[in-house]
Amino acid sequence: MGWSVGGWTSNNSRRGSQFSSGNAKEEPGAIVCRVAPSFLRFGSYQLHATRGKEDLEIVRRLADYTIRHHYPHLENIKKSEGLSFEAAIGDSPAIDLTSNKYAAWAVEVAERTAYLIARWQGVGFTHGVLNTDNMSVLGLTIDYGPFGFLDAFDPSFTPNTTDLPGKRYCFANQPDVGLWNIAQFTGPLSAAYLISKDEANYVMERYGTKFMDEYQSIMTKKLGLSKYNKQLISKLLNNLAVDKVDYTNFFRLLSNVKADRDIPETELLVPIKAALLDIGKERKEAWISWVQTYIEE
Numbered sequence: 001m002g003w004s005v006g007g008w009t010s011n012n013s014r015r016g017s018q019f020s021s022g023n024a025k026e027e028p029g030a031i032v033c034r035v036a037p038s039f040l041r042f043g044s045y046q047l048h049a050t051r052g053k054e055d056l057e058i059v060r061r062l063a064d065y066t067i068r069h070h071y072p073h074l075e076n077i078k079k080s081e082g083l084s085f086e087a088a089i090g091d092s093p094a095i096d097l098t099s100n101k102y103a104a105w106a107v108e109v110a111e112r113t114a115y116l117i118a119r120w121q122g123v124g125f126t127h128g129v130l131n132t133d134n135m136s137v138l139g140l141t142i143d144y145g146p147f148g149f150l151d152a153f154d155p156s157f158t159p160n161t162t163d164l165p166g167k168r169y170c171f172a173n174q175p176d177v178g179l180w181n182i183a184q185f186t187g188p189l190s191a192a193y194l195i196s197k198d199e200a201n202y203v204m205e206r207y208g209t210k211f212m213d214e215y216q217s218i219m220t221k222k223l224g225l226s227k228y229n230k231q232l233i234s235k236l237l238n239n240l241a242v243d244k245v246d247y248t249n250f251f252r253l254l255s256n257v258k259a260d261r262d263i264p265e266t267e268l269l270v271p272i273k274a275a276l277l278d279i280g281k282e283r284k285e286a287w288i289s290w291v292q293t294y295i296e297e
Helices: 040-052 052-068 102-125 173-191 197-222 229-242 247-254 281-296
Strands: 003-018 024-035
Touching: 003 173, 040 173, 040 247, 052 102, 052 173, 102 173, 173 197, 229 281
Parallel strands: none
Antiparallel strands: 003 024
16 A cells, blocks of 8 residues: 655645545645655546557556566566467466567456455445556555545445535445446557567456455455355345445454354344344344354354
């Protein structure tokens, strides 16, 4: 991620919303110094591609610079004049990433991005402004924007008050917006003839696969399961959303649930009752049913 290493305040005030709550008030003006290994973003390449053919060489130079300084393990891969594919079983080709360093690089960028966003989803982090200007090619969390963590679990939560009408960058949309960003990233590389259309499609495919692998692993560990259980986790997330349960506190309390099938039904919710505030009989029964299934798992 990017880091803040210093801050300076001024005597001048500004009107802002603390914690992106939407409640604006006068606050001291300030400057924050941020550092990161690089602030190259998807938009750094996209910008030049939109300017036409005369800037496509800059896309190549930027790609070479990025690989040389931040992906040196890919530096010696040669750019093939043909597609970097090899024969595979069935009709689907397999990508040979040893013949095109740009394709190998794009795949790694996609996988780092997927890894990052999977972890955001796991801890309830919402970035808030996921345009191409705020997506790092190193898989870092950057931009000092209106980010926030889920309190009451709400998949439509966005900490960005300017995003409220459509909630494009809300918590639930982050994985899909990540894929959209990868598409915007591969576009300039294709335009500059660094990767083929098939390679670009493979990059996006790898994003989806990597995200699901990481997210499933994270949620499996959060629940202490031996293997991923889609139905159990989907039901849990639905329950959390219906009852607006505090996401972080719930998982802390869940660790107190014992894998004991002999626990009386009346005591099943005791370890997590502090997170289940003001739920009625029907919702209580839904949670008891989920905990019973969880214990059996």
